[in-house]
Amino acid sequence: MSASKMSGSPKMNAANNAGVTGQPVASVTQNGIRTERSFKRFTLGQRWEHAVLFLSFTVLLLTGLPQKYFSSWGYRVLTSPDSVLLVRQIHHIAAIVLTLEVVYHLGRGILLLARRQLSASVFPTWQDMRDAWQMTKYLLFLSNKKPIFGKYNFEQKFTYWFLFVAIGIMVFSGFILWFPILITRFLPGGIIPAAQLAHSSEAIAAAIFVVLWHFYHVHFERLNLSIFTGRINEEDMREFHQLEYERLTGEKIADETVASTGKDPQQGGSE
Amino acid sequence: MANFNAPDRQMSRLGTILVAIVLVLIASLTLVVSTRAAGLPQSGETEPGTEAYCLSCHNNPNLQMTLPSGETLSLYISADKLSKSAHSPLGIECHACHTEITTYPHPKIDFTTRRELSRSYYLACQKCHEANYTKAQDSMHAKVAEAGNLDAPICTDCHGAHDVRPPDQPRAHISEICGQCHTQIFDAYKNSIHGAALIQENNPDVPVCTDCHGVHNIQDPRTQEFRVETPELCAGCHANQELMAKYGLNADVYSLYKLSWHGVDVSIYKAKWPNLWHNSAVCTDCHGTHDILATDNPASKVNPINLLVTCQQCHPDANANFTGAWTGHNQISLSRTPFVYYTDAFYSTFTPFVLWASAIYIILQILRALVARVRRSLR
Numbered sequence: 169m170s171a172s173k174m175s176g177s178p179k180m181n182a183a184n185n186a187g188v189t190g191q192p193v194a195s196v197t198q199n200g201i202r203t204e205r206s207f208k209r210f211t212l213g214q215r216w217e218h219a220v221l222f223l224s225f226t227v228l229l230l231t232g233l234p235q236k237y238f239s240s241w242g243y244r245v246l247t248s249p250d251s252v253l254l255v256r257q258i259h260h261i262a263a264i265v266l267t268l269e270v271v272y273h274l275g276r277g278i279l280l281l282a283r284r285q286l287s288a289s290v291f292p293t294w295q296d297m298r299d300a301w302q303m304t305k306y307l308l309f310l311s312n313k314k315p316i317f318g319k320y321n322f323e324q325k326f327t328y329w330f331l332f333v334a335i336g337i338m339v340f341s342g343f344i345l346w347f348p349i350l351i352t353r354f355l356p357g358g359i360i361p362a363a364q365l366a367h368s369s370e371a372i373a374a375a376i377f378v379v380l381w382h383f384y385h386v387h388f389e390r391l392n393l394s395i396f397t398g399r400i401n402e403e404d405m406r407e408f409h410q411l412e413y414e415r416l417t418g419e420k421i422a423d424e425t426v427a428s429t430g431k432d433p434q435q436g437g438s439e
Numbered sequence: 440m441a442n443f444n445a446p447d448r449q450m451s452r453l454g455t456i457l458v459a460i461v462l463v464l465i466a467s468l469t470l471v472v473s474t475r476a477a478g479l480p481q482s483g484e485t486e487p488g489t490e491a492y493c494l495s496c497h498n499n500p501n502l503q504m505t506l507p508s509g510e511t512l513s514l515y516i517s518a519d520k521l522s523k524s525a526h527s528p529l530g531i532e533c534h535a536c537h538t539e540i541t542t543y544p545h546p547k548i549d550f551t552t553r554r555e556l557s558r559s560y561y562l563a564c565q566k567c568h569e570a571n572y573t574k575a576q577d578s579m580h581a582k583v584a585e586a587g588n589l590d591a592p593i594c595t596d597c598h599g600a601h602d603v604r605p606p607d608q609p610r611a612h613i614s615e616i617c618g619q620c621h622t623q624i625f626d627a628y629k630n631s632i633h634g635a636a637l638i639q640e641n642n643p644d645v646p647v648c649t650d651c652h653g654v655h656n657i658q659d660p661r662t663q664e665f666r667v668e669t670p671e672l673c674a675g676c677h678a679n680q681e682l683m684a685k686y687g688l689n690a691d692v693y694s695l696y697k698l699s700w701h702g703v704d705v706s707i708y709k710a711k712w713p714n715l716w717h718n719s720a721v722c723t724d725c726h727g728t729h730d731i732l733a734t735d736n737p738a739s740k741v742n743p744i745n746l747l748v749t750c751q752q753c754h755p756d757a758n759a760n761f762t763g764a765w766t767g768h769n770q771i772s773l774s775r776t777p778f779v780y781y782t783d784a785f786y787s788t789f790t791p792f793v794l795w796a797s798a799i800y801i802i803l804q805i806l807r808a809l810v811a812r813v814r815r816s817l818r
Contacts, residue, residue, distance in 0.1 A: 238703075238707055239703075239706070239707065239710070243707070243710070243711050248712070249708075249712060249715060249717075304800075304803075306807070307800070307803035307804060307806075307807045308803065309807075309810075330793070348761065348764060349754060349756045349757050349758075349761060352757070352758060352760035352761040352763070352764065353758060353760070355760065356760055356763050356778070357760045357761050357762055357763025357764035357765070358763045358764070358776060358777065358778040358779065359778050360761075360763075360764035361699075361700075361764060361766055361776065361778070361779050362776075362778035362779045362781075362782040364700065365779060365782045365783060365786065366782050366785075366786070369782075369786040369790065370786075370790075373786070373790045373793075373794060376794055377794065377797065380794070380797055380798055380801060381797050381801065384801050384804070389804065389808070
């Protein structure tokens, strides 16, 4: 797809590499075959980042848990001091991978934001608070109006920032535990037992959060594979990211508060 | 009556002659003895095999013999010591142990050295003290002896032989006994908080050597098995609330140690690999072993002024900040451990709150989605 075919805001054309533009692929109805329109949601770089994060997170969890719960069940897995050392080494390697990912993510994000090549849509706003409040009312049957969202809804932003903080804590406390002597050249010793407690607690908190919150939203609420495919289909785009859909297509969805799934999305059939 | 008197008188005359003959015989015997031993037995009062009989010769301080090794073996037994021993007043006399000697002359002994003699005679202890004798055969001392060191202690080295008496009267005597051989350790112990209280105050609560090392089946304390048991050994007293309260000491030190990095490590090795050497610190690594001092003593290894050096035993590159990593057996508190305090507060309030809120939100979402689906199907 060339840039000229983009239907999104022209101002954002330069930001293609930053994954901000939702570049719709035309759904063509030809010879009775209807191909559904989809929008670009994540860049290849972002998809790779997620893959690295997913892998390192999993390895860290799998090698960390038997260490944390050694006395109750970890000893069944780690049957010798050598196996503890091995698992610790794997944990350290995965930690380095995750740390590099964090450094890349932050560096790239800050650089692109500074160059104004990255939309700040992932940052929380007051609108998110209002959306959350409205959504809570909706869930409690106090309102029939479901809030409508932009590129990232408040649930997705919450996922991002919860894990952002959690990974930050894990990386920071992890390095304190790995290099306590070095760290205490600069910082007071009291942070070592605190880091121990934080590393151990935050790991469990993050694991619970991913399973509970992230898995529910991407696997059970709907199967959302856009982080792997890089694209989001039109139906999901209209239902879950109406504002972004409207921004990219320039169309207005009728003010049905609950996105109508029965409607044939033929209005996007041609560009 | 007279009729009966005559033969009677004859008989008594015969008896007198017999007694005289016996007396002469005994006198001649004692003369023979006196050529080798200076003491003369008090004939008539003693029977062979009794203590008094033995002492009639052996109460001579100069009684001695020379063994083939050239060593002099004193054969003097102090009647005074004997009377204060645990055995003699109970009627357990010489023969109970010296079973082969009943009378004079004694059977010939064929010991080359004094030690050989001791190591042979102490076997008699097991006749009565079988349990403790058997335990002692499993001890470090017995193993050392088996390996060829005949100086390794036997019953009598610690308990005494003719002067055997309860070893704990006074209690400090126990440690003094060990100190006869383990002089350096005893010197260190004497000045420790435990040893000083024992020796100067005869304190009944502080440990003597045997409280930690065991009594008869004393094991090698340099093994990993002994090392990983150390925290429990100290906890025997230091986790006892009542006992510690008596001295104003914190009885939570053990339970808090178990939560520390060192303590977790040690308990894992103890539970899973008790035979593998591991360096994670046990009580004695930081507090010292025989030279333990009160923590507020400026010479104590764990006194704040010495703590860095103590940490550096295992963490050679550590600097002063590092010592702050040790929470000092303290409960989490704002004043002593502020970083841990705030971290703990965060994870016991804020994080559970966020996770519970998330969980409730998800449940509401599921319910709302179900209701929406049911409504749609009913439409």
